[in-house]
Amino acid sequence: MNKNTVIVIVLVVLVLVTLVQAVQLVGLKSKLASGQLKVGGTAQNTVSQSGQQGSPNVPSSIQNLPTMVGGC
Numbered sequence: 001m002n003k004n005t006v007i008v009i010v011l012v013v014l015v016l017v018t019l020v021q022a023v024q025l026v027g028l029k030s031k032l033a034s035g036q037l038k039v040g041g042t043a044q045n046t047v048s049q050s051g052q053q054g055s056p057n058v059p060s061s062i063q064n065l066p067t068m069v070g071g072c
Helices: 003-034
Strands: none
């Protein structure tokens, strides 16, 4: 098979994949805008009444990380 033919086939496949993804993205955007699709999850950092961010839950083994020096 000719080298140019292979390059053209690869480019056509890439363009087709890009078009499919664009159509899916437009559909997803329209579903989000219309409210048919809701994004789940919770916010990890919440803002308290004083305006400061709350600290996320971190394991106790790394809470004192700034005081640990040396790697041992």
